[in-house]
Amino acid sequence: MASVLEIKSLNKSFDGIVVADDINLSLPAGRIVGLIGPNGAGKTSLFNLISGVVKPDSGTVTLDGQRLDGRKSYERARLGLSRTWQNLRLFPSLSVLDNLMIAPRHYHGESLMRVVFVPGAVRRAEAESRAKALAVLERTGLAAVTYKPASDLTFGQQKLVGVARALMNDCRCLLLDEPMAGVEGQAYETIQKVVREVAQSGVAVCVVEHNVAFIRDLCDEGVFMFAGKVLARGAVGDLIADPRLTELYFGT
């Protein structure tokens, strides 16, 4: 299957603490890959390296053959990379709808020139993005809270808004950082359903999650990370059953 995201020989250390140690990883189109590993294994750091929040010491990252490394975070998003955050990072001063409307891959409203000189085009783009945001909110079961401040929602709903916001990008690769932590009930079901649909549409999905049941239910395969290294890749059931990895996961 065609690889969407390709990571080659990625290295990063902070003052001697290695968070990425020669990582090679490819994320194929249409598949959901789960990153498994204990705290401090470098899973979130890997997401930060891919999305440009943190600069690598060496190595390359490509998305659909285009180099991402060396580009700024916003440029990577504009090429079709989307992510969520472990700690949500929603915009509390915006309504749920506006949290989504700020997130299309290309946003006409951020150019002062366009806002002032071609207001008609900006208005049309706004209407389009509004319609799209309303559709995404419908799909994620958030329609009832469309106009509420994002900070007024329950934690589960906020997690859903994070995922919904990431979907506004029409991304080629979606990175989900602990989408399930603290989520239960309806929101849990919805996130699972939506992530599956996104993958089916040909997006490469990568999930960091501590909830092993969720990883097993959702992911097509798992990648085990430890101390900044990719140790193993394969069926999630096999990784969980491997006594060597279990020992690393739970510590000795």
Added chain:
Amino acid sequence: MDYLYTIVILVGLYVVLASSFNLVIGYGGLISIAHPIFYAIGAYGSAILARDYGVPIYAAMIIGALIAVAASVLVALPSLRVSGDYLLIASIGFQLGLLEVFKNVSWTGGAGGLTNIPAALIGNTGREGYVLLVVVVAVLSVLLVRAIAHGPYGRALSAMRDDEVAFAALGRNAVALKVGTFALGSGLAGFAGALYAHYFRFLAPEQFEILQSSVILTMVVVGGLRTTWGPVVGAVLLQALPQAITFMNLPPSLLGPLQGLLFTGLVLVFMAVRPQGLVGAGELWSGSKKEVRDGVRP
């Protein structure tokens, strides 16, 4: 009558300055207090172009504002690429440094000030025409800032202030947004400066010092950060107040320091008693507030 015109013009110009500064420091969240230097650049630029180079006054005013825009981009671009804190340092340095230049070169009139600036009159309408022009410019500035802050650009500014890292990861260019906001705010200040120059026909460097920064900052903070009418209320109130003090027949040596004390004192009082200013902004971005208020539902 002339005295009244002067007050209306000053209030109008401060409305432009406070509204544009509100765009920078309020909506943009850009910490800079060097707004008066862009006011000065517009004023000096337009005055010198019209007086010494024969540029038609209204063209000179627009060029003056554009010079302020260019200068603001030169200050903002390198500092904002590093971090927001550098803008404060770089802009104050720029303000104090450039004023020193103005005081020490001959073509700005030096410390003695720039005199004989050509007066701008609209046909034979006399002063009334110019008063009207300033009022119109003030109203348009307020409406422009309001439209920008309540539209998609304002949504972006609001999100950027909340969380810049998440904002960038969504594909938004925070540096461009900040530079654009700073440039527009500074350009409006520059235009206000040009309007000032061709009415009062005299400019001195000390008009644009830190005291002026505190005046504009006080107007915005006391009026209400991130509100449409806060800066207007602040400008009217704080322009009227010093006029009232001048009627108290105090010795001139006391007037200046008293005004400075008054402005900084007001900021301190408001910080403690009413931090949101006279016109308080809501916590939610105003574009979305309107939808909630209007009861629009899917």
